[in-house]
Amino acid sequence: MKKTRVNGVLILFLLSLFSSNAFTQMMDLRHARIIAIEQDDGLVSKSIVVLKEEVEKRTGIELIIYNKWSTSDQPSIFIGLESDMEALPQDVRSMTSKMPPVYKEGYKIAVSKTNKTVAVIGADKRGVLYGVGKLLRTMEMRTNQLLIPQDFNISSSPAYPIRGHQLGYRPKTNSYDAWTVNQFDQYIRDLAVFGANSIEIMPPRTDDDFTNIHMKLPASQMMVEQSRICDSYGMDVWMWYPNLGSDYTHPDSVARELEERSSVFKALPRLDHLFVPGGDPGDLEPDVLFEFLKKEAKVLHQFHPEAKIWVSPQVFRPTQKWFDAFYAHVNQEYDWFGGVVFGPWIKTPIEEIREKINPGIPIRRYPDITHSLSSQYPIPKWDLAYAITLGRECINPRPVDEKAIHNAFDHLAQGSISYSEGTNDDVNKMVWSDQDWNPETPVMETLREYARYFISPDLTHEIASGMLALEENIMGPLMVNDGVLRTLQQWQDIARKAPLFVKDNYRFQMGLIRAYFDAYTYRRLIYETELEHKARAVLAGDQTQGSLHALNEAREVLTSAWKNPVMPEWKKRCLALADSLFNSIGAQLTVEKHHAAAGRGNFIDNIDLPLNDAMWLLDRISVIEKLQSESDRRAQIEEMLQRTNPGPGGYYDNFGSPRSWARVRSNVSWAQDPGSLLSPRVSFGVGLKNQEWVHEVTAKGFEGSASPVAWMNQVTALYDQPLEIEYDNLDPKSGYTIRVAYTGRFRSRMKMLADDLLVHDFIQTGIQPIYEFEVPMDAVADGQVVFKWTCGEGERGAQVSEVWLIKEEATAGRNN
Structure with missing residues (x-):
């Protein structure tokens, strides 16, 4: 199967097509x-x-x-x-x-x-x-x-033959689970209007519950309706079908799995392709996987004789042995085999996959367009304040980023079917479909058509520009992004002049709620940061009235963030819009009121989570004030205030901050590697004590106490890619100690080198947050050093949240 994007196949012939119709007859x-x-x-x-x-x-x-x-x-x-x-x-x-x-x-x-x-x-x-x-x-x-x-x-004519999106009907999604058959029909039609030719559905059994309070039909019935709807529009039907059984070698277990699949395949009016992930979920060795797929193909072809099975090399803890066996099977080109799917948690870059498999084997992309962190394509160097509040699955229009991600690798595949968990990525879906049709399409053209068709032709440019502004809101450090307030003003202006049918339009409301939410978060960040500085000044200032008085005053300052909140009217607007979105499209933005799946699309639940170190400071204050001795209390206050101080001549870095990121070495740009398979990324989550899956970045911490906010973000290198952090202007005549915080979503076995000299051998992280080691003298003899962390084979990746580089004279008395 050859690629279809060649000169002469894609022809966009415009005699006179303006990006706006405003000045056209x-x-x-x-x-x-x-x-x-x-x-x-x-x-x-x-x-x-x-x-x-x-x-x-x-x-x-x-x-x-x-x-x-x-x-x-x-x-x-x-x-x-x-x-x-x-x-x-x-x-x-x-x-x-x-x-x-x-x-x-x-x-x-x-x-x-x-x-x-x-x-x-x-x-x-x-x-x-x-x-x-x-x-x-x-x-x-x-x-x-x-x-x-x-x-x-x-x-x-379209550039690529596969253009589609996954619409899984299951409780884990942030809106699809609440839909009726008619709502699915309308949404599939909407996707077809923007050029999609494929929809991927799911079987009743996935890595999720079978049902929830929202579902109008059992999943076994809705999948049939989805297949029927797609067929009515002439669209291809794909099914994502993971292997969730406990045993794929015992004949009885295999028979049960095949019997289930037989009932599913028989029920579907149309099924063109089956996508079986190698993992996430599922965890089979390639020999077992492909042996089962041969049996599955026979069952599939009883009901859908032309259907093909596609497979992805998705595996959480990959080894070279696993990959060698996987690609050996792929290159057999079995008659039932359709191609390879490139999606989340695939270690091998798509360029290497293209080289490993036979030239005629197609690749289909499975881009994660729905998640903002802990994902295939996270927002680059995202601000922690957004990670804490907007979370993993917020309403996330990223049109410019999505085009860049698409165009980085589109020439290596036959198109894409996106990974989606609901309507939060609605704009991204239309951008991907437009790019799969023609990768030269300007983002603004797609956004104008989106606004014109879905919302109002009278607000075409305003809403298109507003979507771009929402993406600009989430770029770079939030504290200095005063454009967030202008974005809100723009959306408020649109809302004031918009007719009622626009104000009630869920696609408009999704943009408006983000504008309010972002502005509210921006104002809270400034307010709460100032409160933290004020509280620290109280604790560091004159304590003639005693340490207990200072501790209590600092507590009052910190708690005023929620006792006297800033801009409560903006929060109220967000809550009202969340209710409207739930009523119109079943968008579940809160757990308690809208019955969302926790940690998924419920970002409104995070609207007041602290954006400063208040939780850690309050926790420490509670501990310190119980001490009986005034001198002990003052000593502990000083230690608390000095937590990040590396001492004279030392260095401290928090790898959630842009300043510290300047030390991180990378030879690959984000545009070349948006999935961070060859370069480091920012990650979020405390992830201690076996909490490997941390999607909600909250203040929960270690040993029952609150964590410092610095533990909530890390610099991460995925899998066995090395993570390198560089320091210069060191004193070559001095010894150094490195104190490092290993927190994060992954619990990996890591080792650290300093200029290729061993600092520590492989240790299991996630057991404690802070480690301390002597730096080999030879590593700093030239006044600079590169620390390098690597993981063992099969690990998820190296993560570092904080580093203290402490000169020998300053090593005493520094505790976490």
Whole structure:
């Protein structure tokens, strides 16, 4: 199977298509008739229904469908296949024949202002659907008004044959689990309008509960409905089906697994591809995995003879032996085998996978577009305040990043079906579909079509710009990002002038709630940071009234963050919008009120989590004030205040801060390696005492006490990639001690070198947070040193949250 992105296959022919229709002459289609030049094909007829219904929803105009054309002054919209061109009027045939050719799933749209005609011509029946989708995205639709740019002419074919998204119906998702059949139908239609041709569904049994309070149908019934809906739009149906059984070698266990799959496959009206992850979840050795897949393929083909099975090398603790066996099986090219899927928690970069497998074996990408941390493509160098509050699965429009991630590797695959957990990534879905269709598409073009079609043509530019601003909100240090307040002002301005149907639109509300939430977090961060500085000043100041008085005063200062909160009206607006989103699309943004799965999309629950070191300071204050001796209390206060002080000539780094990140060595840019397989990333979570899966970054800590906030973010190198941190301007005549905090989501066996000299051999992290070692004198003899951490084979990765580099004279009396 060869790649389809070649010159001549993708042709985007625009005679005159502006990014905005504001200054373009428009043709009135309010009284247009639809001429169906192909009446026998079900998908072409369905495409015409899509056009008719979506226009009527937005305008109230009911377009009449005719089965043949007759001369009339009435505007006409011709819809059909390129093979039926002879049925078109001569002027329409002439116009479309002069346009560049289109190929599989491609379309031509031609507008003639002279004859008041629009022609949507598909290279095939799917091409008709995508042509109708592009027409809908381009028209301006208002109540009793339907307009198209008079000079809109386009000839376009998709760059890649796989363009889709996963819509898993299970409790873990942040909204899909609450949907009705009609809501799935509408959303699948929306994705098709933006060029998607594939939907990935799930079986009833996954790494999740079978049901919850939201689900309208059992999963066994909804998967059938999803398959049926996709088939009605001519879209491919994929199924993500992990291996969750306890034994795949014993004949009885294998028989039970195959029996379950038989019942699932038999129930589905359509199934084109099966995707079986190698892990996450599931944990089989390749020989066992592929032996089972051979048996699974026979069951699959009883009901879907042409379906293929795709496999991913996803495995949490990979070894070279595992990979060698996996790729040996892949290169056998079994007759049931479809290709390799590249997704989250795959150690091998996609470039290397392409080199390891035979040239004719296709790769399908499985990009994680839904998560912001602990994910395949986390937000680079994200601010801890956002990680704490927005969390892993917030509403996350990242159009610029998503295009960059897509375009970094698109040439190595046949397209993508995204990993999604709900509507939080709605903007990202449309960007990926547009990029899979044409990687040259500007992000702003997609956003304008998104705003025009889904929300309002009168707010096209404002909402598109607002989505870009939301992405800018989350870039870089929050404390100095005063653009967050301007973003809120822009969204507030839109909301003030927007009609009621826009204010009630869930896609608009998703942008608005993020604007309020970000601004509220920004103001809280400034406020709470200042409170912490004030509390520390109280503890460090004049204590003539005694240490107990100072401790109590500091407590009062710190607790005023929630006793006298800043901007409560913004929080109130967020809560109201969260309720609206729950009522409209089942978005579960809180656990208690909306019954969300904890740690998933419930970012509103985090809206007031502390953004400073208040929890750790309050915990220490409670301990210190119980001491009986004034001198002991003062000594402990001093130790608390001096926690990060490395002493004279020393260095301290917290690897959640931009200043400290300057010490981290990397030869690969984010644009080249957005998945951090070859370069370090920022990670979040305390992760001590066996808490390996920490998605909510809270103040819970170690041995029952609160953690310093610095333990909540780390610099991380995945798997066995080395993590290197460099120090210079050292005193070559002095000895040094390194104190290091090993916290984070992973509990890995790590060793540390200093300029290739051993500092410590492999130790198991996650047992205690702070370690201290002597630095070999030879390593600092030239005044600089590079510390390097590596993990053993099969580990998840090296993580470092803090480093103190302490000169010999200053080593005494420094405790964590």
